[in-house]
Amino acid sequence: xxxxxxxxxxxxxxxxxxxxxxxxxxxxxxxxxxxxxxxxxxxxxxxxxxxxxxxxxxxxxxxxxxxxxxxxxxxxxxxxxxxxxxxxxxxxxxxxxxxxxxxxxxxxxxxxx
Numbered sequence: 001x002x003x004x005x006x007x008x009x010x011x012x013x014x015x016x017x018x019x020x021x022x023x024x025x026x027x028x029x030x031x032x033x034x035x036x037x038x039x040x041x042x043x044x045x046x047x048x049x050x051x052x053x054x055x056x057x058x059x060x061x062x063x064x065x066x067x068x069x070x071x072x073x074x075x076x077x078x079x080x081x082x083x084x085x086x087x088x089x090x091x092x093x094x095x096x097x098x099x100x101x102x103x104x105x106x107x108x109x110x111x112x113x
Contacts, residue, residue: 001043009083013039013048015081017075026074030067032056037096041089047087048079051096068093 018036020026033055040049052068055063072091080088 001045006041006045009085010039010041010048010051013041013050013079013089014085016079017050020075020078026067026071027080028071029070030058030063032064034068034100035062044066045085045089046071046087048091049094050075051094052092053096053099064098065093067094 014036017039020034021031023033035053035055037051037053039051042048054064056064072093076088076091079091
């Protein structure tokens with residue numbers, strides 16, 4: 001696959017998935033404040049790993065995760081409509097702690113100064 005096309009599809013998926021979550025098109029109340037940080041597509045476009053950051057109270061994170069995994073078929077069908085690919089990528093979610101780790105590093109820097 002052309003790497004430029006793959007990157008374009010990945011950024012389109014980030015935008016579309018973020019809009020689905022932000023505009024509350026998913027009716028599952030378990031899904032809290034979520035940020036789609038990036039998407040990694042397989043070269044053959046058969047799989048898409050969606051990296052997400054969870055925000056809000058820690059005790060709500062397991063429910064948010066369950067809500068996201070329960071809605072994976074909805075996300076796939078919406079991506080099939082918006083991407084117009086021959087085969088819709090199978091979506092899996094991965095937790096991305098980079099934002100939280102960055103905040104922890106900034107806190108340490110601020111405390112050290």
